[in-house]
Amino acid sequence: MLFNSDIFIFVFLPLAIITYFALTKIKANKAAVFSLFFSSCIFYAWWNPPFIFLLLGSIFVNFIIGNILRNFEHDRKRSLILAIGIIFNISLLGYYKYFNFAIMNINFAFDLNIPHSDIFLPLAISFFTFQQIAFLIDIYNGEIKKLNLLNYCVFVSFFPQLIAGPIVHHKEMMPQFEDEYKKHFHLENFLIGLSIFFIGLFKKVVIADNVAEFSTPVFTASANGEIITFYEAWLASLAYTFQLYYDFSGYSDMAIGLGRMFNIRLPLNFNSPLKATSIIDFWRTWHMTLSRFIRDYVYTPMSIPLVRYAVINRYSKKGVFLTSTALPTIIAFVAVGLWHGAGWAFIIFGFMHGFYLVINHAWRELKPKKMQLTKSMSLVTRYAARLLTFFAVLISLVLFRAEEVTPALNMLSSMFGLNGLTFPAFSSTANGSLAHLLNQDFGIEFVQERFIDSGLRIATLLILGLFALTWGFPNTYQIMHKFEQRKEIQAHSLSFLQWNFNRITAIYMAAVASYALLQIGKNSEFLYFNF
Incomplete structure (x- = not known):
């Protein structure tokens, strides 16, 4: 079901809101939460009913793994259980999203002819997979103390953010559902x-x-x-x-x-x-919850051991930067590219942004203080930085769009x-002497x-x-x-x-x-x- 559809705006949403707050009004709080879960299941199943079982299966498996993690105290066993949970989620995503891409590359590399599978990509699998990986890691780190199956089902399936985010954390959502004030309708x-x-x-x-x-x-x-x-x-x-x-x-x-x-x-x-004045600022303001996930669960776990290694081996400041920032950044953004789609264009898109960020961080480290971009700098300088960032992003999005x-x-x-400098023929003058001159001197053509x-x-x-x-x-x-x-x-x-x-x-x-x-x-x- 689409947010921009008649059935959602005029039927589904009013019914979901009325049902939820009618139940909270009579203090049937568990029934109200269940109504949200039920509404979310209808919302997801509207697109392709069989895939609701995939979503529910993913929810129940992750809840079981989360419960086991919460109850285990032995570090080695907890690490193993966490690894199993992450492998389960990555495998589910990998099969539906990357299996045929892997087969295509194996066929090309080894001159084989392995047939592709007829796999249909489930809606939102990238989003609910990342959300549940974050949930397992948060439990492992002791950030989640209470678990309830119904609450967890709503946490994953809550229809406003189910299909395309924002990617949320259990700890920032569930306290809100348990807040007595929030259970009442507020105009x-x-x-x-x-x-x-x-x-x-x-x-x-x-x-x-x-x-x-x-x-x-x-x-x-x-x-x-x-x-x-x-x-x-x-x-x-x-x-x-x-x-x-x-x-x-x-x-x-x-x-x-x-x-x-x-x-x-x-x-x-x-x-x-799109107002960002650097690639660093761009990723702080674009798809912020994905950037947060990549920072917390991909970049940081890679960079911390590399910093320790660099310090122990007495690398120079330059060496520390290269090992602790550059490599994890590029790997993390290749993962961002792959998360968006199974194709080399997406991988290159991710690599480009990783490379952009390495250059940006290096520039911030090495440039003189007088060249730092501050609020006091001239409007021209700020707009120049904004334009440079905008067009760097635009070039990468060509790969993103072309796929x-x-x-x-x-x-x-x-x-x-x-392929030549060709402009549209906006007026008859484009076909006159000026057009002839531009074509002759600069190779510029005007076409319809x-x-x-x-x-x-x-x-x-x-x-x-x-x-x-x-x-x-x-x-x-x-x-x-x-x-x-x-x-x-x-x-x-x-x-x-x-x-x-x-x-x-x-x-x-x-x-x-x-x-x-x-x-x-x-x-x-x-x-x-x-x-």
């Missing part, structure tokens, strides 16, 4: 959550789905082996960057808004990452002018658009408008700053856009909600459902 929380939900819906159906019209045809043509012009390649890559951001941040807003309707505060997942190396290289070749039906002029104006919207306006949580205060969020200068309990807010939120609801007939899936 303020409901209205705040509803507003966040509609802002996310607007991002998805109005911005992301419409900008997709300027990226999808070009990337499809590239995948079919057609030569893409210089201008088309850049325009499509810019369009996809904005599409992905508004699609996934829109989903995350909707998830957080839904959680708030149930008085549950889900962790922040986006904080204006295969060959079409990605086709797009990148056009973007770097290897081929892949974007609505025209490159409209696409260009839309991309420029999205730059202004993304860089100049507050994000969702700056708009909601007064009522959705989070330590990561700073108030925006455009204070008149802040959400409040007044007529002005009611009018503009009604306009946002109405326009978004008029667009939901498209029923398009969220991009991160594929990961």
Whole structure:
């Protein structure tokens, strides 16, 4: 079931909310929690009913392993049990997501012809797998003291964050479900959550789905082996960057808004990452719960032993940096790439970001203090850093969108002018003497658009408008700053856009909600459902 569908907004969600709070009203708290679990099962099974048994099986196996871990005191046995739990989860994910990719590479490497299996990727398996791995590690580290099967089922399956996150921890969710205050319906929380939900819906159906019209045809043509012009390649890559951001941040807003309707505060997942002035800042603000998971459960466990090894062997400061930061960073981000998809394009995407981060960390270590980027630096310098970061991300997202190396290289070749410098013929002057001069002196050609039906002029104006919207306006949580205060969020200068309990807010939120609801007939899936 999709958040941006009639059945979810007008039938499923009202029934889930009414049932939950009606049961808490009569003090049937266990029944209320069960109703959330039951609603979440319906939500997941709506897409493909048989896979609900996979989700339930994963939940029950991890709960059993977690209980065994909690009751064992012997360190060696606990380590073995934890290893078994992690292997179980990785094996489940590996079979459904990477088995055919492994077979393809084995066939290529050893000139074999092992047949592929007809495997259908279960929805959200990457998300609920990582969430449960974190749960097992937290139990192993003694961070979870109480376990209850029904509560654990809700923790994993809670429908607002089940399909595409945010990736949550048991310790930050279950105390909220046990809080007596949160068991009662609160109109303020409901209205705040509803507003966040509609802002996310607007991002998805109005911005992301419409900008997709300027990226999808070009990337499809590239995948079919057609030569893409210089201008088309850049325009499509810019369009996809904005599409992905508004699609996934829109989903995350909707998830957080839904959680708030149930008085549950889900962790922040986006904080204006396209305004980042470095790759380090980008990953602190993009898919923040995935970055947190990778930092805590992949990067840190690798880097700490390497630091100790470097210190024991009296490596230089440079050696410590290379062993304790560079290698774990690259390995961790290759894992990020693989988590997103089974393909070499995703691996290269992860490697690129690992390499970006190593360079960024090295620069911060080695550059003079006077060159550090601070709030006091000029606006030009900050925007230059923002542009550099944005285009570094954009280049990597070409691989992310293409999903295969060959079409990605086709797009990148056009973007770097290897297929010629070709621009759209926006006006008749493009065919006159100026066009002839530019072609003769610089090899620049002007041609009619081929892949974007609505025209490159409209696409260009839309991309420029999205730059202004993304860089100049507050994000969702700056708009909601007064009522959705989070330590990561700073108030925006455009204070008149802040959400409040007044007529002005009611009018503009009604306009946002109405326009978004008029667009939901498209029923398009969220991009991160594929990961």
